[in-house]
Amino acid sequence: MASLCKNCGAKVVFDPASKMLVCDFCGSRFSPEEVEAEDKAHVLDKEAVSMKHIFGSSDEKLLNCYVYTCNSCGGEIIINGTEASTKCIYCGNSAVVFSRISREKRPDVIMPFAITKERALELIHEKLDKGMFIPKEIKNFKAEHIRGIYIPYWIVNADHANAVVVKGTVRNGRNSKTVYHGRAGRLKINELPLDASKLLSDESSMRLEPFNFNELREFDEDYLTGFYSNVSDINFDDLRQVVYKRADEFFGQCAMADAPSASSKEIISSKPHTTIDYKSMRYAMLPAWFVTYTHNGKHNTILVNGQTGKIVCGVPWNKALFNTLMVTTAIATTTLYTFVLYYLLPAVLSSKNSKSGNLIALLILLAVSLISTGISKLKKTTRSIELTQAQGIFNFVKKRQ
Amino acid sequence: MRIGILIFALILAAALGFGTSISIWASKLKKSNDIGGSAGNVTNFSKGADFMVSMDRLSSKEYKDFSQQHEILLPPQSEPGASEPVHRIK
Numbered sequence: 485m486a487s488l489c490k491n492c493g494a495k496v497v498f499d500p501a502s503k504m505l506v507c508d509f510c511g512s513r514f515s516p517e518e519v520e521a522e523d524k525a526h527v528l529d530k531e532a533v534s535m536k537h538i539f540g541s542s543d544e545k546l547l548n549c550y551v552y553t554c555n556s557c558g559g560e561i562i563i564n565g566t567e568a569s570t571k572c573i574y575c576g577n578s579a580v581v582f583s584r585i586s587r588e589k590r591p592d593v594i595m596p597f598a599i600t601k602e603r604a605l606e607l608i609h610e611k612l613d614k615g616m617f618i619p620k621e622i623k624n625f626k627a628e629h630i631r632g633i634y635i636p637y638w639i640v641n642a643d644h645a646n647a648v649v650v651k652g653t654v655r656n657g658r659n660s661k662t663v664y665h666g667r668a669g670r671l672k673i674n675e676l677p678l679d680a681s682k683l684l685s686d687e688s689s690m691r692l693e694p695f696n697f698n699e700l701r702e703f704d705e706d707y708l709t710g711f712y713s714n715v716s717d718i719n720f721d722d723l724r725q726v727v728y729k730r731a732d733e734f735f736g737q738c739a740m741a742d743a744p745s746a747s748s749k750e751i752i753s754s755k756p757h758t759t760i761d762y763k764s765m766r767y768a769m770l771p772a773w774f775v776t777y778t779h780n781g782k783h784n785t786i787l788v789n790g791q792t793g794k795i796v797c798g799v800p801w802n803k804a805l806f807n808t809l810m811v812t813t814a815i816a817t818t819t820l821y822t823f824v825l826y827y828l829l830p831a832v833l834s835s836k837n838s839k840s841g842n843l844i845a846l847l848i849l850l851a852v853s854l855i856s857t858g859i860s861k862l863k864k865t866t867r868s869i870e871l872t873q874a875q876g877i878f879n880f881v882k883k884r885q
Numbered sequence: 886m887r888i889g890i891l892i893f894a895l896i897l898a899a900a901l902g903f904g905t906s907i908s909i910w911a912s913k914l915k916k917s918n919d920i921g922g923s924a925g926n927v928t929n930f931s932k933g934a935d936f937m938v939s940m941d942r943l944s945s946k947e948y949k950d951f952s953q954q955h956e957i958l959l960p961p962q963s964e965p966g967a968s969e970p971v972h973r974i975k
Contacts, residue, residue, distance in 0.1 A: 592973075615917040638971055645957035647938070649948045664948035668955035669936035676930045680971065693925035721967035734927040738934035744941055753948070755956040762965065762974035787921075796921035801914055810910050818895075818902030825894035833890070847897055854904025861911035868919040 490514065497710035500597035500771075500790070505706055516596075516706035593700040594634065594769040596707050597790040601630055604773040604788040608795055617801040625777040632790065634713035634769035635689060636680040638723060639697070641761040642673040644731035648739045649753040652746025664752075665743040671735045677770065678726050680716035686726055688871050691796040692789045695770055699791065703769065713769060724760065731758045776878060783878040798868025 489496050494509035504513040599607070605627065612623045647668035654663050675697050679689035701707075732754070740749045771790025776783055779800055786797040832843055871877070915922075927933065938955045940947070965974060 611920055615920075617914050617917045643959060645959050647952045647955040647957060649943070649951050663941075664943040664945075664951075666938065666940040666943050666948065666951040666955065667934075667936050668938035668951075668957060669934050670957065671927075671931055671934040673931050677925075690924035691921055694929045716971055719968050719970050720965045723971050724964075724967075734931060735934055737927045739936075742934070742936065742939070753952040755952040757957065757959045759959045759962055762962075765971075765973045767973065794921050798922070799918040799920065801918050806910060806914060810906050813909060814899075814902045814906035816902075817905045818898045821898030821901045822891075822895050825898050826891055829890050829894055844897075847901065851897070851900035851904045854901070854908040858904065858907030858909075858911040861915045862907075864922065865911070865915045865919045868922050 498707050500600045503596055516704045591703040591769045592766045594703045594707050595700050595771055595791050597771040599790050599793050607793050608786055611795045617806055618799050619802045627775050627777055629776045631774045632711040633774055635772055636714050636716045637677045637768045637770050638680050639766040639768050640676045641764050642727050642731055642758055644671045644735055644758045646735045646754055646756045648751050650739055650743040650749055651752045652749040654746050667739040680718050681714045682717050688877055692772055695791055727760055728758045732756050782873050784872050785877045798872040
């Protein structure tokens, strides 16, 4: 149910640019706290009707869907069971479904959208235009769906203790030596946001970080108007797994940074313990724009942090350009290196000094290192594209009518 | 001998040349096409670790026992059921 304008009774929607509720009809503006939807309390306990009840279906996939009636046109809106707000597919009315935000699941805080849909698209185009390997057709893409979605998050404080051994390599002139450093201590984690929607992968939602939590506001349903949202559907096991994993990573980062001048550092032993402060957890709605487009028959979803405007996506690249540049550079550098080595090697090989062997070993090591660095970066880019093209994230957006 | 050196130089140069090329262009590709690929790091959510034990250049025996010997236990707390939907504990 949408909140109505106090002056003319038409629907009001949240405008990220002014951070106010704006009446489409008379243009009046109100702060969300000002607008009191009289029947909010009444609908809080209203029971949703399941698809099973409507259609007599026993298909488990449909059990979590609910049917609501649009306040404006009377049409039925069928939405996913974990959604809290949606728009009417018939008249476009911003219908906030209060019944899915039960008292138990009502969010504590919300980060209102600060980036408008137009600004989100502008930011995406600005970013894509700078991409050297981004094909022209992607730079000029036409968005199929643009959805402003409030993603449910749990904001968690935790305490992590660990005792780790960092293995590293120390070079002394031509020699290198493996060293081991021990670090044991505690790490306090404050306000770690954890995506509470099973539909969205943690890997994708983590990339939207960081958010500035100073701008969090007390939850008010009116902020949802004009946007979509989901509600938390994870259990404590899901939550703990993510907190433990991230806490362990953070402690590892600190321990490796603290280990004295060594290269190729890695943690080879640890004894982690993490406790979550379950009493201080906050249930928050954080904003993101989901923009989808199709390229070569594949759906791509670009994410935009609705507060900071951070763009998150992996973009398919112009393979012909990349391969041409790769091959040309490889041929040019190989020719250059061949000349240098052809004149350098006889002197190095005829020398009885042990330095000559070391130099060749060093060059082989350098080649291996360069190749593995390149492959690792290619893999990261490919992974990012896979996330952008994942069916799960596309479905997350597509389900909104 | 000269031919041998030329072949060796060519193989080594090819490896170095391919390595240089892939490393340059893969970095450029990542910068161009992997947009916003980073997640928040420790500085976003913590003031850093407070190390109570800090030992450098451990011997082989020391490093094998370090994690066990210096394990830090946190006060036990009651944990909500694993399959229970997440909610704030009152």
